[in-house]
Amino acid sequence: MGVFKCALCGNECRGRRWTVKGGKKICAECSKKLDKEWKYSEWSKMSISRIKTFFDEKELIASHGTCSFCGCRIDPDSANNMVLSDKSVICGSCVESMRLAKPVFVTVEHGPGYEYKEAADDPMPELTLQDVPWVQREAAEERERRIEKYGSHKAVFIVDDVTKYQKADDAHQIYGRVVLGRIDKGDTLRVRRREGEYRKVVDWIDPQEFNKKARYLSEGYEGNLMVQGDVSFIYPGDVLTVEKI
Ligand SMILES: [Zn+2]
Ligand SMILES: [Zn+2]
Incomplete structure (x- = not known):
C-alpha cells in the first residue's frame, strides 16, 4: 500500500482507500465525510466531478447568507435550498413556490435482491434568477387548477x-x-x-x-x-x- 493522491481533498494519503465511479481514489477521512451525505456508500457510484459540485454548492449555500430572489436569510440546513445555473442561491421556500411548475422526476431502478436505487431528475437547477418570477406564476396557476379539482x-x-x-x-x-x-x-x-x-x-x-x-x-x-x-x-x-x- 503506497502513497496515493486523494481525488477529493487532494492530499497525499496512505492506508485504506475507496474508489468512486471512474476509479479515482478517496482517502479514509474523505470517505467519512461522504458517508455523512449519502447512505449505503451511494457516493461510490458517482463521479468525482459530481461529488465536487455537490460540496461546492453546499459551501456556496452556507456562505451566501440571503436568498438571491426574496432576500430572506438562508437556513443552511433547509433541505430545499438550491444553486441555480447562474450561481444565484435561492431559499427553500422560493424553490417550493416553483415546484408545481418544475416537478422532480423520480425513477426507481431495481437491482438484484432488495437493492434498489432512486434517481431524481430535477429541472430546476437549469433555471436562472430571471426565470424565477415566471416559473412562480406558472406554479401559482397550476395550484389554482388543483384547488379547483381537489x-x-x-x-x-x-x-x-x-x-x-x-x-x-x-x-x-x-x-x-x-x-x-x-x-x-x-x-x-x-x-x-x-x-x-x-x-x-x-x-x-x-x-x-x-x-x-x-x-x-x-x-x-x-x-x-x-x-x-x-x-x-x-x-x-x-x-x-x-x-x-
Ligand atoms: Zn481525502
Ligand atoms: Zn427566497
Missing part, C-alpha cells in the same frame, strides 16, 4: 403504494406524492370510503434519498408517509387530504 386543503396526497415498514413493528409506509400543500409530521390524513371517512396520523416523514434532509413533504415532491397501526383502508390511487386547522 378543493381547498392544507395538503392533498396521492397514494402510489402501501408497504410494511420492516424496521418497526406495526408500521407502514405510504408512498406517493404531494399534489397540493405540504404534509408535516403529526398531520391527520383523511380518506373517504363509501362507508365513511377514515383517518390516520403521520408519525414521521421519510423523504427520498435525494431530498433526505426534508422534515416535511412539500408540494410537488414524492416520499413516504410513515404511519402506525391499521392501514387496511388505504389503497394505491387514493386521494388523501389533510385539513387546514
Whole structure:
C-alpha cells in the first residue's frame, strides 16, 4: 500500500482507500465525510466531478447568507435550498413556490435482491434568477387548477403504494406524492370510503434519498408517509387530504 493522491481533498494519503465511479481514489477521512451525505456508500457510484459540485454548492449555500430572489436569510440546513445555473442561491421556500411548475422526476431502478436505487431528475437547477418570477406564476396557476379539482386543503396526497415498514413493528409506509400543500409530521390524513371517512396520523416523514434532509413533504415532491397501526383502508390511487386547522 503506497502513497496515493486523494481525488477529493487532494492530499497525499496512505492506508485504506475507496474508489468512486471512474476509479479515482478517496482517502479514509474523505470517505467519512461522504458517508455523512449519502447512505449505503451511494457516493461510490458517482463521479468525482459530481461529488465536487455537490460540496461546492453546499459551501456556496452556507456562505451566501440571503436568498438571491426574496432576500430572506438562508437556513443552511433547509433541505430545499438550491444553486441555480447562474450561481444565484435561492431559499427553500422560493424553490417550493416553483415546484408545481418544475416537478422532480423520480425513477426507481431495481437491482438484484432488495437493492434498489432512486434517481431524481430535477429541472430546476437549469433555471436562472430571471426565470424565477415566471416559473412562480406558472406554479401559482397550476395550484389554482388543483384547488379547483381537489378543493381547498392544507395538503392533498396521492397514494402510489402501501408497504410494511420492516424496521418497526406495526408500521407502514405510504408512498406517493404531494399534489397540493405540504404534509408535516403529526398531520391527520383523511380518506373517504363509501362507508365513511377514515383517518390516520403521520408519525414521521421519510423523504427520498435525494431530498433526505426534508422534515416535511412539500408540494410537488414524492416520499413516504410513515404511519402506525391499521392501514387496511388505504389503497394505491387514493386521494388523501389533510385539513387546514
Ligand atoms: Zn481525502
Ligand atoms: Zn427566497
